Amino acid sequence: MSEAPVSDVAEKAPARTDGRFGHAMLKVQGLKRYFDVSAPWLNRVLEKQPKQILKAVDGIDFEIARGETFGLVGESGCGKSTVARLIVGLYGPTDGSITLEGNNIAGLSRKEMAPMRRRLQMIFQDPYASLNPRWRVRDIIAEPIRAFNLTSGNTETAERVAELLNFVGLNPRDGEKFPHEFSGGQRQRISIARALASKPEFLVCDEPTSALDVSVQAQILNLMKDLQREFALTYLFISHNLAVVYHISDRVGVMYLGKLVEVAPSKTLFSTPRHPYTRMLLDTIPDLDMTGRERMPVGGEVPNPITPPPGCAFHPRCPFANDRCKSEAPQPIAVDGGALVACHGVEEGRVPQGPILATPAKPDGLATSVHE
Amino acid sequence: MADPLLQVRNLVVEFPTRRGTLTAVDNISFDIAEGEVLGVVGESGAGKSLTGAAIIGLLEPPGRVGAGEILLEGRRIDNLPYEQMRRIRGRQIGAIFQDPLTSLNPLYSVGRQLTETIMTHTDMTPTKARDRAIELLTEVGIPAPTRRVDQYPHQFSGGMRQRVVIALALAVNPRLVVADEPTTALDVSIQAQIIALLKKLCREHGTAIMLVTHDMGVIAETADRVAVMYAGRIAEIGPVREVIKNAKHPYTHGLMGSIPAVGHDAERLEQIPGSMPRLTDIPQGCAFNPRCPQAHERCFRDRPEPLPVEDSRVACWLYNEANALSYEDAKRAVAAKEQVSEAQLEEQTNV
Numbered sequence: 001m002s003e004a005p006v007s008d009v010a011e012k013a014p015a016r017t018d019g020r021f022g023h024a025m026l027k028v029q030g031l032k033r034y035f036d037v038s039a040p041w042l043n044r045v046l047e048k049q050p051k052q053i054l055k056a057v058d059g060i061d062f063e064i065a066r067g068e069t070f071g072l073v074g075e076s077g078c079g080k081s082t083v084a085r086l087i088v089g090l091y092g093p094t095d096g097s098i099t100l101e102g103n104n105i106a107g108l109s110r111k112e113m114a115p116m117r118r119r120l121q122m123i124f125q126d127p128y129a130s131l132n133p134r135w136r137v138r139d140i141i142a143e144p145i146r147a148f149n150l151t152s153g154n155t156e157t158a159e160r161v162a163e164l165l166n167f168v169g170l171n172p173r174d175g176e177k178f179p180h181e182f183s184g185g186q187r188q189r190i191s192i193a194r195a196l197a198s199k200p201e202f203l204v205c206d207e208p209t210s211a212l213d214v215s216v217q218a219q220i221l222n223l224m225k226d227l228q229r230e231f232a233l234t235y236l237f238i239s240h241n242l243a244v245v246y247h248i249s250d251r252v253g254v255m256y257l258g259k260l261v262e263v264a265p266s267k268t269l270f271s272t273p274r275h276p277y278t279r280m281l282l283d284t285i286p287d288l289d290m291t292g293r294e295r296m297p298v299g300g301e302v303p304n305p306i307t308p309p310p311g312c313a314f315h316p317r318c319p320f321a322n323d324r325c326k327s328e329a330p331q332p333i334a335v336d337g338g339a340l341v342a343c344h345g346v347e348e349g350r351v352p353q354g355p356i357l358a359t360p361a362k363p364d365g366l367a368t369s370v371h372e
Numbered sequence: 373m374a375d376p377l378l379q380v381r382n383l384v385v386e387f388p389t390r391r392g393t394l395t396a397v398d399n400i401s402f403d404i405a406e407g408e409v410l411g412v413v414g415e416s417g418a419g420k421s422l423t424g425a426a427i428i429g430l431l432e433p434p435g436r437v438g439a440g441e442i443l444l445e446g447r448r449i450d451n452l453p454y455e456q457m458r459r460i461r462g463r464q465i466g467a468i469f470q471d472p473l474t475s476l477n478p479l480y481s482v483g484r485q486l487t488e489t490i491m492t493h494t495d496m497t498p499t500k501a502r503d504r505a506i507e508l509l510t511e512v513g514i515p516a517p518t519r520r521v522d523q524y525p526h527q528f529s530g531g532m533r534q535r536v537v538i539a540l541a542l543a544v545n546p547r548l549v550v551a552d553e554p555t556t557a558l559d560v561s562i563q564a565q566i567i568a569l570l571k572k573l574c575r576e577h578g579t580a581i582m583l584v585t586h587d588m589g590v591i592a593e594t595a596d597r598v599a600v601m602y603a604g605r606i607a608e609i610g611p612v613r614e615v616i617k618n619a620k621h622p623y624t625h626g627l628m629g630s631i632p633a634v635g636h637d638a639e640r641l642e643q644i645p646g647s648m649p650r651l652t653d654i655p656q657g658c659a660f661n662p663r664c665p666q667a668h669e670r671c672f673r674d675r676p677e678p679l680p681v682e683d684s685r686v687a688c689w690l691y692n693e694a695n696a697l698s699y700e701d702a703k704r705a706v707a708a709k710e711q712v713s714e715a716q717l718e719e720q721t722n723v
């Protein structure tokens with residue numbers, strides 16, 4: 001098989017930005033996933049509507065090293081879960097490549113994917129939908145253990161299940177129950193236990209702790225870090241909770257409308273965000289200190305991935321947009337601090353390096369209903 | 373003074389099983405006033421969702437209200453026949469569930485689900501209802517709502533589905549909204565929009581809101597008062613600032629200590645040692661006693677009830693007058709022991 005084309009992004013600046021880790025465990029290049037969301041064919045013909053294509057993921061590149069945690073953040077609908085599903089093979093890519101330790105895994109059939117499945121597991125955003133309601137929890141957790149023959153028999157399997165339940169703060173006796181007998185956060189812990197059951201090397205976590213109270217969340221995050229230290233686990237970690245992402249991630253990628261706009265070591269990203277969108281996003285972190293600060297929702301019209309704005313997709317909401325931004329899509333460039341930023345303004349040095357932006361673009365429709 | 377909009381009195385939610393009855397919500401009482409937001413936080417599995425489900429009359433059998441009363445605008449609603457409760461649910465109480473997928477029908481377009489809800493509870497024409505549906509989608513921040521309205525739930529992202537559920541609950545301007553984790557699947561900026569929307573409802577329509585969430589940031593910004601639940605009971609309830617800035621119950625203290633923050637570097641997050649007891653092994657006395665650094669003899673014997681401490685009510689023997697500890701002493705004790713337990717925890721994890 002021929003080598004996947006190396007995009008110019010990868011040539012301009014390698015996505016590896018931090019020397020702390022070894023070789024790339026996962027490598028994503030030029031990854032795209034489009035969805036056809038046209039009206040049914042007949043309606044389209046009758047109403048003379050064009051085909052509608054939604055570009056959920058539109059050409060992204062990144063690498064994750066073994067033992068590293070890569071955080072993925074961005075507004076709802078920007079394509080994070082789609083990236084996660086592409087990596088674990090639940091969606092085939094429209095274009096681009098995904099390699100796991102050098103083996104291409106993009107678009108493999110179920111059967112071809114089988115040997116990878118033990119090593120690659122996913123914790124889903126929607127825990128209930130991903131648990132079989134008719135199975136007892138112990139069987140749900142044991143399923144990957146049995147499927148991959150990871151134990152020598154039923155006693156060992158039962159021991160392993162009990163251990164996993166303990167890990168996530170549930171009682172081994174809870175294994176007898178069915179998913180509906182658990183609270184939302186308990187179900188999320190069940191899906192975490194199941195994902196850990198096959199001793200995966202790479203774990204895709206889509207909002208793994210969003211349904212957990214902060215003390216159980218602390219337990220799970222501590223557990224994830226312990227496992228990582230012990231077994232060099234690699235994580236792709238998606239979350240809306242920026243404090244959690246800050247805590248768990250080594251590097252963070254910020255997505256906007258299907259593209260990565262900034263990738264940087266976690267500390268750098270949160271202390272000196274460069275991309276105007278990243279800076280707005282950080283400004284929306286809830287205020288626990290109760291200073292009475294009104295949070296600033298990101299201003300401007302919420303973008304629509306079916307007809308994304310031309311040029312830099314963020315330009316209608318960006319206070320630094322100029323004519324170039326409206327016509328030419330920015331490519332990621334390396335800036336100091338080991339960050340990659342896709343922004344003309346940063347490249348040209350006309351985006352000042354302050355901590356955070358205060359004024360969003362002109363509030364319209366939606367934003368008005370928020371500010372009143 | 374008028375009655376609070378919602379009154380919950382000595383509510384018990386239980387599950388009869390072969391081996392006896394499990395009590396998941398154990399004798400809790402609280403009020404929510406008109407235009408007020410009551411935040412509800414607490415350990416996963418503490419009974420927050422069940423409390424919400426009991427209020428909207430949607431406990432799934434075999435779960436049932438074992439005792440207590442629930443009053444909406446002074447009128448009992450926990451013993452109403454199904455049909456009557458269903459009408460109240462549509463018109464007066466809006467529900468936002470934790471699990472967006474279970475509240476949406478995968479076979480109907482988002483717009484159809486909204487228009488049907490609107491038309492069942494109002495006398496709008498189909499065209500009007502559709503306009504209202506699009507307006508609602510705009511309010512909850514769905515981009516290109518005129519185009520999105522005809523799509524199906526699976527074509528929406530997780531956060532977008534959650535916003536559709538919110539739109540459904542707000543469709544007919546209810547008096548009370550029970551919102552169970554309405555913003556967990558949402559990014560922070562959409563969260564801010566939804567919160568602003570909920571607050572606007574409170575202000576303009578006097579809607580009362582019970583807001584269950586794990587996100588302390590959301591609580592800090594939205595709630596007027598907060599109830600902290602642990603093992604089916606209310607540990608502490610009081611004004612939001614008191615609870616967040618001046619936590620009194622040892623459990624609340626531990627909870628506040630485990631919140632990660634941007635800029636705060638720690639290899640490990642603080643965590644409360646141990647885990648919540650199963651419903652079958654709730655200990656005698658205070659349910660938190662196996663994990664509490666201040667547990668003393670009385671805690672293992674008698675169950676503490678929420679009693680007034682400053683502006684809050686706290687269920688902890690440290691604050692009981694009969695216990696002869698003044699409030700200041702108690703607070704000092706909580707703070708001191710807290711440090712000890714952290715040091716111990718560190719020791720444990722270091723070996």
Ligand SMILES: Nc1ncnc2c1ncn2[C@@H]1O[C@H](COP(=O)(O)OP(=O)(O)OP(=O)(O)O)[C@@H](O)[C@H]1O
Nearest residue numbers: 035056076077078079080081082527528529530531
């Ligand atoms: N199966 C599908 N068919 C059509 N469109 C889809 C499908 N799956 C996702 N999309 C669209 O792709 C875009 C990205 O969705 P995705 O679920 O990846 O977002 P996300 O970043 O995970 O958002 P959230 O934070 O809300 O979970 C959205 O506009 C969504 O509507």
Ligand SMILES: Nc1ncnc2c1ncn2[C@@H]1O[C@H](COP(=O)(O)OP(=O)(O)OP(=O)(O)O)[C@@H](O)[C@H]1O
Nearest residue numbers: 181182183184185186396416417418419420421422
């Ligand atoms: N159908 C059921 N049968 C038996 N026990 C149940 C059932 N439904 C819930 N429970 C138990 O009741 C307790 C309270 O559940 P509830 O869903 O109210 O928790 P919660 O506070 O909302 O938690 P979370 O924050 O995780 O959503 C849990 O311990 C759960 O296991």
Ligand code: SF4
Nearest residue numbers: 312318325343344345
């Ligand atoms: S490229 Fe232009 S519009 Fe886009 S973020 Fe940078 S300055 Fe703003």
Ligand code: SF4
Nearest residue numbers: 658661664671688689
């Ligand atoms: S009553 Fe006792 S065990 Fe319970 S929280 Fe207070 S001090 Fe701790």
Ligand SMILES: [Mg+2]
Nearest residue numbers: 080081125530
């Ligand atoms: Mg998602």
Ligand SMILES: [Mg+2]
Nearest residue numbers: 183184421470
């Ligand atoms: Mg719940």
